[in-house]
Amino acid sequence: MTRKTAAPGGPATAEGPPAVALRGATASLGGRPVLRGVDLTVAPGETVALLGANGSGKSTTIRAVLGQVPLTGGELELFGTPLARFRDWQRLGYVPQRSTAAAGVPATVREVVAAGRLARRKFRPLGRADKAAVRHALEQVGMDDRAKDPVDALSGGQHQRVLIARALAAEPELLIMDEPLAGVDVGNQEALAATLREQVDQGTSVLLVLHELGPLAPLIDRAVVLRDGQVERVDNPDRLHDLACHPHGSEPAEAAPAPKIETGSLT
Template structure:
């Protein structure tokens, strides 16, 4: 924790989120301290992805409060504190046009509303981020040639290029092989050793089990427990089970939030 900073990395107070005409989150409150590595768990439809997307501004908040490092995200000047957050969505959304290379995807993590063009130094930063996830030799390869696990690691590199103080990851273990899960665990362990706070949406802890400080479990859009992770749902602990479910892809946002100027 930085000297003199005693506020939590994340505070959520009585958060309500409604999408369309459906209420998804019902008074969610939670707190994550600096340096903690926390699993956000729950069954399909419990509100996990809805919650993390609300935290980073993708889903609108109906009522309640989200605060990072003591700054309310609805306050004037909140964009400055959001620069300290790295967000990793479930998937890269392929679009039309010329395919992006790995270095371009990671470098784009430094852009935002107040910074529309890359700087000379951005390429070096992007290369360092790619090296952290073991993809330094793939910088000129196009994204559509990446496996699911490699694409997930690329998204993590795009978040790490900002050198964030907190990472929010939405189901990073979904649909990736054992080798990629081990690579992800190594990256999270590095972040933890450096004091980075992590909130990770998971169905089961798997390769990250030894890194977690505790789990926050949702059910029906409410926090039902804070403590040791619950055991996986039947069949979800099988190594070939893919946790990318139809409801997740149907509600996926076409872009990731602009968290950095």
């Protein structure tokens, strides 16, 4: 197992370059500044949760990490390579925020999950290893018995599991998930937490947006709390219990205030 002990505010003992190193990131959407100097590091094997109120910039941050939102300032490196030179997109798996992108098209569950191999295969037919990865991903989310079903026939929670399987099929070194538990019932949340535990134990780095930590709480090494496009604070595992109860940063009356950590100290 490659898990490591993270110091408050940043990874302490990671080997190799961070999977994600975002420094002083600024970005605007619709002419309005949405990210206002975000620092975020995900070390190899580390699991980092992005928390914060609606509109605080969580999704924009991860879309910036994926190169989908251009930075107006700051720097981004993925696996030690500046974004402009980064080409190894097959090293990343992405679960977008609750999406219906695959619905309405005549695709089966297996076809949607197989799309997770696209970055590796380009448009070549799936090989044996690809098929095995797709099968394994379907098993991981408990959807192997639905492989031939049209995605249109699925419930919202099942759809979400298929999107997670699509990301897992890529066998990513960095898994990025935007609210992966949204619409997933409690039993399946537990199952997904177990799946994610397997990935983390294999050394996968994880960056995920969460509204509530729920069953994922024990997996999380660090929680970065955003507020109005800036890092409000960073919480280490000692604080995660409180966060589970107060995911948007409000303090319980009896709790000591979380230490304020300057954004510049994260990397």
